[in-house]
Amino acid sequence: MTTKFEASASFAQSMDVLDPLHVLKSRFHFPQHQGKNSIYFCGNSLGLQPKSVTAAIQQELSDWQEMAVEGYFRAKNPWLYYQYNFGKGLSAMMGCSEEEVTVMNTLTVNLHLILQSFYRPAKERFKIIMEAGAFPSDQYAIETAVKLHGFDPETAIVEVHPLAGEKLLRTEVILQTIQDHKDTLALVLMGGINYYTGQFYDIPAITAAAHKAGAYAGWDLAHVAGNIPLQLHNWAVDFAVWCSYKYLNGGPGAAGGLYVHERFGNDPAFPRLGGWWGNDEKTRFKMEKGFVPRKGAAGWQISTAQVFNMVALKASMEIFEEAGIHALREKSLQLTAYLEHLIRRSPLPCEIITPEDPTQRGAQLSLFFPENGKAIHAQMMETGIICDYREPGVIRLAPAPLYCSYTDVFRFYEVLTSR
The missing domain is CATH 3.40.640.10 (Type I PLP-dependent aspartate aminotransferase-like (Major domain))
Structure with missing residues (x-):
């Protein structure tokens, strides 16, 4: 499906409303920045914690506490x-x-x-x-x-x-x-x-x-x-x-x-x-x-x-299993394409070194900045957008479809073009 993208907050918000997987974002804990959830584009290094993990670990702790070795057979x-x-x-x-x-x-x-x-x-x-x-x-x-x-x-x-x-x-x-x-x-x-x-x-x-x-x-x-x-x-x-x-x-x-x-x-x-x-x-x-x-x-x-x-x-x-890997892939293709669309509108000199063909990439774009790459990365981190930096001048962005949104992607574009 080809979508005519727009570089606007209202468009990004409308895409999130139409996204059937958008609700999954609420299932995860996000690092905090000035009292708000950070935007997290670093799932290619370490994914976020599902909110259900605490209860899941407590279940195993309780079974260990109450059953000891019998947990191998009788635990939940x-x-x-x-x-x-x-x-x-x-x-x-x-x-x-x-x-x-x-x-x-x-x-x-x-x-x-x-x-x-x-x-x-x-x-x-x-x-x-x-x-x-x-x-x-x-x-x-x-x-x-x-x-x-x-x-x-x-x-x-x-x-x-x-x-x-x-x-x-x-x-x-x-x-x-x-x-x-x-x-x-x-x-x-x-x-x-x-x-x-x-x-x-x-x-x-x-x-x-x-x-x-x-x-x-x-x-x-x-x-x-x-x-x-x-x-x-x-x-x-x-x-x-x-x-x-x-x-x-x-x-x-x-x-x-x-x-x-x-x-x-x-x-x-x-x-x-x-x-x-x-x-x-x-x-x-x-x-x-x-x-x-x-x-x-x-x-x-x-x-x-x-x-x-x-x-x-x-x-x-x-x-x-609830979301389905194929539905996640479909969203990922759209989300990454939207990120690519916005980056190509940026006035900053930047080369996307990830393949342009969407079948040859996943939920990641690697951006090469011939100048000020490290400073741009620092600015992102200071504004609550978590991504990573690799020498020389490469910022890797991974808008994972489980917990990233079109609004997150547009916010990155806003910060990038504010320099």
């Missing part, structure tokens, strides 16, 4: 099965079966664990392709994985760079790089969305190219989960990891997520590191030798569910 949300609370919501977001997803550990821990299964280099096939400028934790995980197997990162890691003079990665460059290294390639591992530019990569095309080259394809979906609906199963993605503290609003350090395609999850012989929580529940309490993995992604679980590190995520996922 039995802890023995706590991770099952997320299957329905995450499978809808990720486009897969409930058995193909689970919640456990944290993002980089999950990445290290899953690399034990999907990066098993040989003398001929040992290379990993990744995007240049990936988030540092991905860089560190891949670097150390390569070293653990006795390879040199300088030769084993192939970074794909934008063409000279460009800030975005062209899909054809990624595909050509895969083709160029097809005989020595073991794994393609990229971020679904680049944290800096906000570029959403062509997951199905890149995954298909990796498979054609005889390699696995895995994705870090930290900036995608809760942002853009996916079809991981149909795209034949081998594995994916993500965090829960950004768009999913799981709170600082919240448990991460894992997806494993059923062709591996249903194969008990497929290599992985074992733990008590990943063992088949039918034999778990026999306390015997011999790891028998559970079916699906749960077969990669290591330790007992981190209940208190999953409570806020459970509360947030209930809001996601």
Whole structure:
């Protein structure tokens, strides 16, 4: 749907009135600025706290207090099965079966664990392709994985760079790089969305190219989960990891997520590191030798569910299920387009380095200011508009559709044009 946008407060207000998801804004706590709610455009770093979290945590505290160990079986949300609370919501977001997803550990821990299964280099096939400028934790995980197997990162890691003079990665460059290294390639591992530019990569095309080259394809979906609906199963993605503290609003350090395609999850012989929580529940309490993995992604679980590190995520996922990820995506496309429309009207020199094509981005625009970027960011923060700054001169804005409004976006434009 194409909307004729207007740069006025009344237009923004009218869009909020028409927005069926606008009511969800009231379900979240906002940082305060001069006695009022701040405008929050930083959900790509840390999502807001749902108001339902306090009662949800109190429920688990009460069950622990009153039942102790019996809470694993008799709590309102039995802890023995706590991770099952997320299957329905995450499978809808990720486009897969409930058995193909689970919640456990944290993002980089999950990445290290899953690399034990999907990066098993040989003398001929040992290379990993990744995007240049990936988030540092991905860089560190891949670097150390390569070293653990006795390879040199300088030769084993192939970074794909934008063409000279460009800030975005062209899909054809990624595909050509895969083709160029097809005989020595073991794994393609990229971020679904680049944290800096906000570029959403062509997951199905890149995954298909990796498979054609005889390699696995895995994705870090930290900036995608809760942002853009996916079809991981149909795209034949081998594995994916993500965090829960950004768009999913799981709170600082919240448990991460894992997806494993059923062709591996249903194969008990497929290599992985074992733990008590990943063992088949039918034999778990026999306390015997011999790891028998559970079916699906749960077969990669290591330790007992981190209940208190999953409570806020459970509360947030209930809001996601009520709203629907596809309805949120529809609003996000409109909201981000409105932000883009207003920024292009600004008299300040500013380059939007996020792709112009809405199918190649999520709820983020990265703005490059050749001058005064840090000062502009400081002004935003001083007026109660929370966003983040990255050198050199980039302000990242993430109007998350769960709790951001058209009026919020217009207020940013007002402050920007007041300089």
